[in-house]
Amino acid sequence: MLEKVEDVETIVAVPEAVVPEIKMVFCQVEIDLAFVSLELDIVPRGVDIMQTAILRNLDDASTKSLNGVRVAAYLFDLVPNIDTFRTVLRCIKLWSKVRGIYSNVLGFFGGINMAILVARVCQLYPNAAPSTLLQKFFTVWDIWKWPSPVLLAPIVDEGLGLKIWDPRKNPIDKRDLMPIITPTYPCQNSTYNVTVSTLHIMKQEFAHSAKVCGEIVKGDKEWPALFEKADFFSLHKxxxxxxxxxxxxxxxxxxxxxxxxxxxxxxxxxxxxxxxxxxxxxxxxxxxxxxxxxxxxxxxxxxxxxxxxxxxxxxxxxxxxxxxxxxxxxxxxxxxxxxxxxxxxxxxxxxxxxxxxxxxLEKEKKDEDEKKEEKAEGPEKAEGPGEKTKEEEGEG
Missing domain, CATH: 3.30.70.590 (Poly(A) polymerase predicted RNA binding domain)
Structure with a gap:
């Protein structure tokens, strides 16, 4: 049916993935459409996905699929300012894409774990403006001692027998390199795909961007510098x-x-x-x-x-x-x-x-030339994502 929709293009089913999904482009927007099979004869209108009972008798793939939606909904209850959270998350998604680290499948960031990291920084600095939170995002995760887990809320076992992330009971959880734990039951590590290589790359990007933000604060660089596309084919042998x-x-x-x-x-x-x-x-x-x-x-x-x-x-x-x-x-x-x-x-x-x-190499060189031309034109001073508040950086 989706293939017949006029605005749908490049539709691909990935049934073998950990979370089975359909990848597609709809109205020029990339969408990963996940599925879950509920233990219901009929799915009623307005079904409450936040009820723990809805997880009863689900298989592992369905639990992971539903957990993504449940986390996305619950995050709004965990951050002090929803609009600020959304603004910073948009910036971080753009940053991760241009820096080449937006792909959960390859062991980088995905939408959920990125949202959890942004939400945690919002919790740490509840009164900060988006521009300050953007800076804090990189400084916090640059110095974070992985594999210490990132938690938005305490881990709770609701008693349905579903596996929750607990390195004390589950030896396999001790192997996780960058545990970013989902806040809804069953709490799971959203970055189970991270490898030694991809963790090292992400840590390098945190450090690089923390340095760029420091230069922006000093007035040595403008905000577009944070979102410069990372080179790939010219950097390695x-x-x-x-x-x-x-x-x-x-x-x-x-x-x-x-x-x-x-x-x-x-x-x-x-x-x-x-x-x-x-x-x-x-x-x-x-x-x-x-x-x-x-x-x-x-x-x-x-x-x-x-x-x-x-x-x-x-x-x-x-x-x-x-x-x-x-x-x-x-x-x-x-x-x-x-x-x-x-x-x-x-x-x-x-x-x-x-x-x-x-x-x-021609494509990468063209991108680099365009970047140099933009710098040579001397763009007007770029504003950061949000104005400062009086109580900015106040910790909760």
Missing amino acids: NYLQIKVTAAGAEELKKWSGFVFSRLRKLIEQIEDSTGGTLHVHPCTEEFQDPALDAGTHYLYYMALKKAPKHLVRNKLAGRSFDINAAVDIFRRILYNFREHTPTMDCIVLHLKQKDLPAFL
Whole structure:
């Protein structure tokens, strides 16, 4: 039915994801449409999703799906000023997208965990204006001692037998690197996808943006500097190219959606097979080579680089950067796709920067040139997101 709606485009079903969903673009807005199967014969109008009883007898996927909606609704009860919260969250979403760290599937931020981080800063500084909260967002999370959990409310067990995040009882929860805990029952870690590599990248971005905010406060930079697009293809020496191919557009939608949902597995396999010696920086964008048929392929990229010494888990492992075994395991995972056909393929290549497709570097250079032109034109002084209040920065 959705495919027949006039304003819907690029619709892709991802049934194999942890939270099954339909990805689509509606009226030029990207939407992830999740589902839940309730234990009800008929779903009544105005059903109260905040009632704990609605979670009874749900499977894990349905619980996670419904939890996202419940958290989004509950957040408004936990922040001191809803309008301020919304303003800062919009800024942080834009920031994460231009900095290339907005993709929960790849181990970066998603909408829910980002909202929780913003809400926590709003709780810490209840009287602050949006511009100040934006600065505080980066300073707070820059110095945060991960894996200390981020909590908006106490963790409560409502007694339905659903698993809640509790590292004291669940050994697997002790492995979480960046626990950002949802405030509604069952409380869960919304950043279970984060890997050693992606955590390191996000921490670098917090530090970078905290520094930029400091320069903005001093008057050395303007607010647009905080939202400058991060370079990717000009920063690293080694890359992986993951080329996803299929016989036609419809087959490609299914296959590419599944492959993208499993790219994190490749990151984890590379980290494990090299003892943490190699870090993987995934690009959140997908590409198509203009010289090839658009309906038969997608390209994904990951940068490879040596990990900082203090993050290497096994000093003896990883002396060789042979990742062939990791790639083989990843491909075996892909070919277990229940709708896989002989015409669906995934080719993983190691490329030096100089061997990257020309259109990638040309696109990045064009973006950089446009950025330089904007600076040369000398834009008018940009205002921050919100005016200061008299009691700004007062802590609750």
